[in-house]
Amino acid sequence: MAAPDPARLSLNTATIREKWGLAQAIEGCARHGIRGIAPWRDQLAAMGVKDAVRSIKSNGLTVSGLCRGGFFTAKDWMDDNRRAIEEAHALGAQCLVLVVGGLIPGSKDLPGSRERVKEGIAAILPEARKAGVPLAIEPLHPMQAAERACVNTLEQALDICDALGEGIGVAVDVYHLWWDPKLEQQIRRAGNKRVLAYHISDWLVPTRDLLNDRGMMGDGVIELPRIRGWVEGAGYTGFHEVEIFSELNWWQRDPDEVLQICKSRFATIT
Amino acid sequence: MAAPDPARLSLNTATIREKWGLAQAIEGCARHGIRGIAPWRDQLAAMGVKDAVRSIKSNGLTVSGLCRGGFFTAKDWMDDNRRAIEEAHALGAQCLVLVVGGLIPGSKDLPGSRERVKEGIAAILPEARKAGVPLAIEPLHPMQAAERACVNTLEQALDICDALGEGIGVAVDVYHLWWDPKLEQQIRRAGNKRVLAYHISDWLVPTRDLLNDRGMMGDGVIELPRIRGWVEGAGYTGFHEVEIFSELNWWQRDPDEVLQICKSRFATIT
Numbered sequence: 369m370a371a372p373d374p375a376r377l378s379l380n381t382a383t384i385r386e387k388w389g390l391a392q393a394i395e396g397c398a399r400h401g402i403r404g405i406a407p408w409r410d411q412l413a414a415m416g417v418k419d420a421v422r423s424i425k426s427n428g429l430t431v432s433g434l435c436r437g438g439f440f441t442a443k444d445w446m447d448d449n450r451r452a453i454e455e456a457h458a459l460g461a462q463c464l465v466l467v468v469g470g471l472i473p474g475s476k477d478l479p480g481s482r483e484r485v486k487e488g489i490a491a492i493l494p495e496a497r498k499a500g501v502p503l504a505i506e507p508l509h510p511m512q513a514a515e516r517a518c519v520n521t522l523e524q525a526l527d528i529c530d531a532l533g534e535g536i537g538v539a540v541d542v543y544h545l546w547w548d549p550k551l552e553q554q555i556r557r558a559g560n561k562r563v564l565a566y567h568i569s570d571w572l573v574p575t576r577d578l579l580n581d582r583g584m585m586g587d588g589v590i591e592l593p594r595i596r597g598w599v600e601g602a603g604y605t606g607f608h609e610v611e612i613f614s615e616l617n618w619w620q621r622d623p624d625e626v627l628q629i630c631k632s633r634f635a636t637i638t
Numbered sequence: 639m640a641a642p643d644p645a646r647l648s649l650n651t652a653t654i655r656e657k658w659g660l661a662q663a664i665e666g667c668a669r670h671g672i673r674g675i676a677p678w679r680d681q682l683a684a685m686g687v688k689d690a691v692r693s694i695k696s697n698g699l700t701v702s703g704l705c706r707g708g709f710f711t712a713k714d715w716m717d718d719n720r721r722a723i724e725e726a727h728a729l730g731a732q733c734l735v736l737v738v739g740g741l742i743p744g745s746k747d748l749p750g751s752r753e754r755v756k757e758g759i760a761a762i763l764p765e766a767r768k769a770g771v772p773l774a775i776e777p778l779h780p781m782q783a784a785e786r787a788c789v790n791t792l793e794q795a796l797d798i799c800d801a802l803g804e805g806i807g808v809a810v811d812v813y814h815l816w817w818d819p820k821l822e823q824q825i826r827r828a829g830n831k832r833v834l835a836y837h838i839s840d841w842l843v844p845t846r847d848l849l850n851d852r853g854m855m856g857d858g859v860i861e862l863p864r865i866r867g868w869v870e871g872a873g874y875t876g877f878h879e880v881e882i883f884s885e886l887n888w889w890q891r892d893p894d895e896v897l898q899i900c901k902s903r904f905a906t907i908t
Contacts, residue, residue, distance in 0.1 A: 476861040482819065511781045513817035514843050514859045524819045547783035549752065549794045573784050575848055589784045591746040 369593050372608055377634050378404025378432040380567065380611035381411055384623035390415040391423060392623070398427040400627045404607040406433045406565075407459075409452060417458050424459065431461040432607035433504060433539065433565045440488030441469035441481050441518070449492045456501040462606060463504035463564040464496065465539050470515045481518045486528055489536070497535040504564040505529065506539035511578050521545070522554035529562055540599060541567035541611065543582055546590045552598050560603030567611045568592060568638055580615035584629060586637035596638055608638065639863045642878055647904050648674025648702040650837065650881035651681055654893035660685040661693060662893070668697040670897045674877040676703045676835075677729075679722060687728050694729065701731040702877035703774060703809065703835045710758030711739035711751050711788070719762045726771040732876060733774040733834040734766065735809050740785045751788045756798055759806070767805040774834040775799065776809035781848050791815075792824035799832055810869060811837035811881065813852055816860045822868050830873030838862060838908055839882045850885035854899060856907035866908055878908065 379402050381393045388396060390411040397405050405424065412420055412434075424431060437452035439445055456464040468485045471478060489503065496503050505525040508517035519525050522545055525538045540563055545551050555563065570588030575581050585592055596608075610630045612618050618626055649672050651663045658666060660681040667675050675694065682690055682704075694701060707722035709715055726734040738755045741748060759773065766773050775795040778787035789795050792815055795808045810833055815821050825833065840858030845851050855862055866878070880900045882888050888896055 471859055476859050478817070478861065509781070510779065510817040511845070511848070514841060518817075520817055521819065546748070547780040547788075547790055549791065571784060575781070578781070578845055578848065589741055589746050591748065 369597065371635050372596065372638060374401070374631070374635060375403050376606070376608050377402050377631065378406055378607035378609040379627065379630065380406040380435065380609045381408055382435070383610055383612045383618065383630070384626055385411065386619040388623045390420055394420070394423045394427055394429060396623060396627055397429055400624075400631060402627065402631065403429060404432040404609065405429045406431065406435055406609050406611070408435045409455060412455060417455055421458055430607070431459045432609050433463045433465045434459060434461040436465045436467045437492070437503070438466035438517075439469040440485045441472045445469075445488055446491065449488075450495060453492065453496050453499050453501050457499040461501065463502045463537070463539070465504050465506050465565065467506055467508065468517045468519045470513060470518055478513070478518060485518060486531070489528065490532055493532055493535055502564050503536045504539040505536065506541060507544055509544040521548055521550070522558065523550055526554060526558055526562060537562035537564035539565035539567060542590050542592065542595050543567070543569045543571060543611075546571060546595065551595070555598045555602050558602060563599060563602055563604045564606070565609060566599050566604060566606065567609045569610065569612045577615065580613040582612045582614055584612060584618060585610070585633040592638040608634065610634070639867065641905050642866065642908060644671070644901070644905060645673050646876070646878050647672050647901065648676055648877035648879040649897065649900065650676040650705065650879045651678055652705070653880055653882045653888065653900070654896055655681065656889040658893045660690055664690070664693045664697055664699060666893060666897055667699055670894075670901060672897065672901065673698070673700060674702040674879065675699050676701065676705055676879050676881070678705045679725060682725060687725055691728055700877070701729045702879050703733045703735045704729060704731040706735045706737045707762070707773070708736035708787075709739040710755045711742045715739070715758055716761065719758075720765060723762065723766050723769050723771050727769040731771065733772045733807070733809070735835065736773055736775050737778065738775065738787045738789045740783060740788055748783070748788060755788060756801070759798065760802055763802055763805060772834050773806045774809040775806065776811060777814055779814040791818055791820070792828065793820055796824060796828055796832060807832035807834040809835035809837060812860050812862065812865050813837070813839045813841060816841060816865065821865070825868040825872050828872060833869060833872055833874045834876070835879060836869050836874060836876065837879045837881045839880065847885065850883040852882045852884055854882060854888065855880070855903040862908040878904065880904070
């Protein structure tokens, strides 16, 4: 299988967030020849949207996605998602990633929480369409169902997309989805229309933390080329976004080293 | 919703394994009026199968399941599963629970590992049928896909059952399956014929360890009565087996206290 096009690499800034703010991340990407970037909104707020837009443009980067909208089971979800759509529009982001939220606080009602998520997405979708910002539902690993996202499979996310129509799709993150026996089938179902983002990292054995122990591509057990083949087979030609939450390893390292390793692993492993 | 029949409570000995051997667990169940028990094979070997059979019978207990066969991706799986079937037969176990094994060692080939699991189950099924031992595939949480079981949803397990025919079903463990958007649908699909065991515990928020941080019923976020309703609705009338791996809490406690709490939570929470 041919290596992916180096111009398709994107850096999700979570990967180096402990050491670099957004301004440094933008310059770092430019310095390392990484063409895509996916910022988080807290970092965007810290830098200021206007400055971020200017710096991203002047460095010739593309925003592969803005992290994140969602959390429809929390209190102020509507205003927060409106602002997220505006910011994604300002950045020219290829999508706004939705981490949809877990159980309604204080509740064990999983089906009810899922219904609320669906209603929340439906409520913000018209504004997203108007702003030209595609919404990307990111199914999160089932171990995050209670706390972060009660959408946990690609099939479930695509059922929501199909119910809601245009302007919405999915973020396919190998960390969250690699285990799913229906992954190939559902990526095919999603097709180019619905796959709005592709996130890469690796599943470590053993995994020591449910949130922040992701691996660099090649250090774990995910068969990355196989999944890439499915995603490309569905017609996806967008960025491959490296997103690594790693308290114990990658967040401790020099970000320049991390970016260098991302690049070389992207070329040889994924 | 009416409380479950107290006579349907079973103790999976993993719940108190740090403090009690099998002989103590059998006597403890009898003392607390718990009518079912599910031993692990290492404890069974330590006690001796004959002694265990004798003690379980004389205390009037039923073996709701033997833990475990499986690990078809490991080396000596065939002999080990033959012995497990013999032991389950000797105990009159209502099923032999199959923890099917994760990735083939040294491999990232998840579809290939799943194929090997299916072939392994097919290979032992005739002997299980001959011995009158139903095999219960236990889908494990996706976070265990690499290391312990590459069967991770009820749908996937039932597809295997349907391909293999009679004498095989599933163990429905709420800890592994509670997050699944298709759980209700697939329990209905399974029906009384395929649901061979029902395991209960709870999902803690936060969960601090991927293996050994399960909660007592009521301490987490699983809506146990709802899932029990689905299982009973499918026609299941067997035991409700408490299985709690808990390094940090329940394994540290006096097993008599643990059994007492299992009983009261079973009556009030599940």
